Amino acid sequence: MSYKKKITILGATGSIGKSAADVILSAPERFDVQCVTANTNAELLAAQAVKLKAKRAVIADETKYDLLKSKLDGTGIETAAGAQALEGAASEPADLILAGIVGIAGLKPIMKAIEQGACVAIANKEPLVAAGPLVMAAAKKYGTTLLPVDSEHNAVFQVFDFERPEGIEKITLTASGGPFLNRTSEEMAKATPEQAIAHPNWSMGRKISVDSATMMNKALEIIEAHYLFNIEPNKIDVLIHPQSVIHSMVHYKDGSVLAQMGASDMRTPIAHVLAWPERMETPGQKLDLTQVNKLTFEAPDFKQFPALQRAYKCLERGLYACVALNAANEVAVEAFLTNNIGFLDIMDCIDHILGKTKSAKLDTITDIIEFDENIRAETRDFIANGVTKKAAQAS
Numbered sequence: 001m002s003y004k005k006k007i008t009i010l011g012a013t014g015s016i017g018k019s020a021a022d023v024i025l026s027a028p029e030r031f032d033v034q035c036v037t038a039n040t041n042a043e044l045l046a047a048q049a050v051k052l053k054a055k056r057a058v059i060a061d062e063t064k065y066d067l068l069k070s071k072l073d074g075t076g077i078e079t080a081a082g083a084q085a086l087e088g089a090a091s092e093p094a095d096l097i098l099a100g101i102v103g104i105a106g107l108k109p110i111m112k113a114i115e116q117g118a119c120v121a122i123a124n125k126e127p128l129v130a131a132g133p134l135v136m137a138a139a140k141k142y143g144t145t146l147l148p149v150d151s152e153h154n155a156v157f158q159v160f161d162f163e164r165p166e167g168i169e170k171i172t173l174t175a176s177g178g179p180f181l182n183r184t185s186e187e188m189a190k191a192t193p194e195q196a197i198a199h200p201n202w203s204m205g206r207k208i209s210v211d212s213a214t215m216m217n218k219a220l221e222i223i224e225a226h227y228l229f230n231i232e233p234n235k236i237d238v239l240i241h242p243q244s245v246i247h248s249m250v251h252y253k254d255g256s257v258l259a260q261m262g263a264s265d266m267r268t269p270i271a272h273v274l275a276w277p278e279r280m281e282t283p284g285q286k287l288d289l290t291q292v293n294k295l296t297f298e299a300p301d302f303k304q305f306p307a308l309q310r311a312y313k314c315l316e317r318g319l320y321a322c323v324a325l326n327a328a329n330e331v332a333v334e335a336f337l338t339n340n341i342g343f344l345d346i347m348d349c350i351d352h353i354l355g356k357t358k359s360a361k362l363d364t365i366t367d368i369i370e371f372d373e374n375i376r377a378e379t380r381d382f383i384a385n386g387v388t389k390k391a392a393q394a395s
């Protein structure tokens, strides 16, 4: 029997985790699942663990441990709970660890996964945004291969000449434009969470769906690309491509432009990283170019989507600004999803925080987490005071 790759899925109950499970279950002869993790969804985690025949299931929220344990009783699947157990799951030997947690919560597990020294497939972009230099330095130190899962970065990875990067002129990240492309600011001001998460092409988790609507997702991706491909910010641009067929491109100095195409289905980049450096069949959709009438491209409207410029500005200011951008965004998006602020208030919160944040030296993961927590507290205060002010005005 040929060797089976040992896989751990961090965030097995999310959109990325479920797509990965689909790919793994379509080729059981290729993979052995070591560990699956989640935050609070014990029932789905238990179901995923059973389906994937995982050896261990870990839930971050300790209050959900009893439920997880009872659901897996008699299956022989080990269980554990808590932050330490989550980091333990990431530290367990595996051939590939898929980082599919959402937000900065994935930072410590990613660092543990990297220290383990195999392959880490990163969907979880926020840790790269907030700690890119440390993540990349750790990968170098431990000889760990980082494989990008984000469809744009996966596309760049597939056509990027890592041996001769001096021949590369720039990269273009494509963006669908999200659900509010060509909407007026009046319409966007009234947008509800349901409208914001209704992405025209992709089915994703709630946070990244809102990020796509504000185009903060593309802003985070600019920062992510800067670190992953060691490329200057002025060599990264963004094109609106509403059909989401070309997932990104690399422009070479001789005028050649290499692009990767595919259906809008995360199972393609996930299959790519799971099988890498080989190729495997995807259980997902395949691109049928006869069904694509046209491919269009346009420059983004920076006025309608100011988030993009913030990415370049934060990269210019330094790591502390990238941490602040990410933290303020995570808090503001959550406040929007829970109906505490409006859609356009997300950007106001971020701008308020970026305006008052002063430079800080962040040398370690502990420094970053501490700084991130302060920014979150400030953003929550701003939201609470803003709401109070609005309520006072209304009375």
Ligand SMILES: NC(=O)c1ccc[n+]([C@@H]2O[C@H](COP(=O)([O-])OP(=O)(O)OC[C@H]3O[C@@H](n4cnc5c(N)ncnc54)[C@H](OP(=O)(O)O)[C@@H]3O)[C@@H](O)[C@H]2O)c1
Pocket: 010, 011, 012, 013, 014, 015, 016, 017, 037, 038, 039, 040, 041, 042, 060, 086, 100, 101, 102, 103, 105, 123, 124, 125, 126, 149, 150, 151, 202, 203, 204, 205, 206, 207, 208, 266
């Ligand atoms: N979805 C996509 O198509 C897509 C595409 C490109 C990149 N990404 C990136 O991939 C990451 C995951 O996105 P998603 O859309 O899959 O998110 P999602 O559907 O919200 O899933 C998030 C996963 O992370 C777990 N989780 C959340 N908070 C956690 C915490 N504090 N500690 C431990 N685990 C936690 C969740 O567990 P529970 O279910 O228990 O809450 C769930 O398994 C994001 O960084 C996103 O930007 C996603």
